[in-house]
Amino acid sequence: MRHSLRIASRHVPRLASKQTTRALATAETRLHRPSTDGKPPTAVVLLNMGGPSTLSEVNSFLTNLFSDKDLIPLPFQSLLAPWIARRRTPKIEQQYADIGGGSPILRYTQEQGRLMCQLLDELSPETAPHKPYVAFRYANPLTSQTLAELKADGVKRAIAFTQYPQYSCSTTGSSLNELYRKANRGEAGKIKWSVIDRWAMHDGLVDAFTNLIYKALLKFPVERRSKAVLLFSAHSLPMSVVNRGDPYVMEVATTVGSVMKRLASVDGFQNPYRLVWQSQVGPSAWMGQQTIEALKGLARLGPIEEKRAEKSAKNKLSELVSVGYTDVVLVPIAFTSDHIETLYELDLEYVKEGKELGLNVQRAESLNVSPTFIRAMADLVHEHLKSTEAEGGQPVSTQMMLRCPGCTNETCGEQKRWFAGWGS
Numbered sequence: 001m002r003h004s005l006r007i008a009s010r011h012v013p014r015l016a017s018k019q020t021t022r023a024l025a026t027a028e029t030r031l032h033r034p035s036t037d038g039k040p041p042t043a044v045v046l047l048n049m050g051g052p053s054t055l056s057e058v059n060s061f062l063t064n065l066f067s068d069k070d071l072i073p074l075p076f077q078s079l080l081a082p083w084i085a086r087r088r089t090p091k092i093e094q095q096y097a098d099i100g101g102g103s104p105i106l107r108y109t110q111e112q113g114r115l116m117c118q119l120l121d122e123l124s125p126e127t128a129p130h131k132p133y134v135a136f137r138y139a140n141p142l143t144s145q146t147l148a149e150l151k152a153d154g155v156k157r158a159i160a161f162t163q164y165p166q167y168s169c170s171t172t173g174s175s176l177n178e179l180y181r182k183a184n185r186g187e188a189g190k191i192k193w194s195v196i197d198r199w200a201m202h203d204g205l206v207d208a209f210t211n212l213i214y215k216a217l218l219k220f221p222v223e224r225r226s227k228a229v230l231l232f233s234a235h236s237l238p239m240s241v242v243n244r245g246d247p248y249v250m251e252v253a254t255t256v257g258s259v260m261k262r263l264a265s266v267d268g269f270q271n272p273y274r275l276v277w278q279s280q281v282g283p284s285a286w287m288g289q290q291t292i293e294a295l296k297g298l299a300r301l302g303p304i305e306e307k308r309a310e311k312s313a314k315n316k317l318s319e320l321v322s323v324g325y326t327d328v329v330l331v332p333i334a335f336t337s338d339h340i341e342t343l344y345e346l347d348l349e350y351v352k353e354g355k356e357l358g359l360n361v362q363r364a365e366s367l368n369v370s371p372t373f374i375r376a377m378a379d380l381v382h383e384h385l386k387s388t389e390a391e392g393g394q395p396v397s398t399q400m401m402l403r404c405p406g407c408t409n410e411t412c413g414e415q416k417r418w419f420a421g422w423g424s
């Protein structure tokens, strides 16, 4: 049987499990939350960089971002950061205006947290109630504000849950360093912390990505689906960061490998694919190939010709069939929700440019609030709670404890030791 015939819509619900949909529906309509006897909530703190929710926040978002030494160390940073931010603001403001006036990252993160905690209350009644908090690095709610909320709620147990599935010291590392700096100063009171620092190969995450890729492939005519090129696109990283031993590039590749394995195991699907990199900023060397260059390259190579054996007894000659690698699915593989990189760069720039180059480009939807994804988040936190609360449970992964071999940032070491001691 040809692959193209095997991608039928009946396979899509198989990945988005009925159990998940039912559990979500139950969580949505449930009238009675588990009795918690006035217990303080188990806090699930969703860490991300954030984005400006309105155009008036663009400048402060960029100022905070360029002031972050863990992300971009600059000479005379306190002077240079506001200057770069001011120069960049009009261009970036225009991009946010073009996607509707702001980043949807806060709205999605709050909704993901709310739905995840509803599921968690059912999965783990012994640690209920679970309450989601959002701690952004560069936009509101900033870490200090979130820690004040934890303190006001009397939280005693908290999980720092990174919303970047793949670990980079410039993203998750920066958020953990900030959390350590503020929580260590007692801004949240006395709390027992543990950390979900990476989840690049989590089964539920892989299922959620696979579902969304299927959905995008279904937009191509059945006979072309198995040939569409999957271009997994991740935010790039400066080579200086890659070269100090940052694990992000390796971890993004493991997500891609796991998704391709899942596609093959579910339906024997073996689409051609590449991992490419987007959103580089400034003149220094960044991880490549750039997503836009890959699109241009595919367009340049054009349709390929393939020989297919003609079975007819009369005509033993091969028939030339043009199959072409002009069908492309762009898959944002390192973000858990939409924001400027997907809605502006992928949708408004690359999909448009790809079409002008003669390619048929589809974009796999972002994870956002897909039921499979919400279930994955809840399962992950549930597994984490079980393992940390078991006798001898550890608050951090062994992988988190290994600093980049080229790291010279002392805060990284202090931060890891602090979390490994459950934040005391």
Ligand SMILES: C=CC1=C(C)c2cc3[nH]c(cc4nc(cc5[nH]c(cc1n2)c(C)c5CCC(=O)O)C(CCC(=O)O)=C4C)c(C)c3C=C
Binding pocket: 049, 050, 051, 052, 062, 065, 071, 072, 088, 092, 103, 104, 105, 164, 168, 170, 171, 235, 236, 237, 238, 241, 248, 281, 334, 335, 338, 339, 340, 341
């Ligand atoms: C996995 C995700 C991300 C990595 C890794 C990452 C590294 C990284 N980013 C910059 C500089 C900028 N990033 C900007 C925006 C931005 N970056 C990410 C994600 C990752 N960044 C997201 C999700 C966003 C958009 C936020 C939103 O809209 O919701 C920006 C601001 C936009 C711009 O000025 O172009 C900058 C600058 C560096 C230097 C870096 C690695 C060191």
Ligand code: FES
Binding pocket: 169, 173, 246, 402, 403, 404, 407, 408, 409, 412, 413
């Ligand atoms: S930069 Fe990676 S551990 Fe410090």
Ligand SMILES: [Fe+2]
Binding pocket: 235, 279
């Ligand atoms: Fe970025």
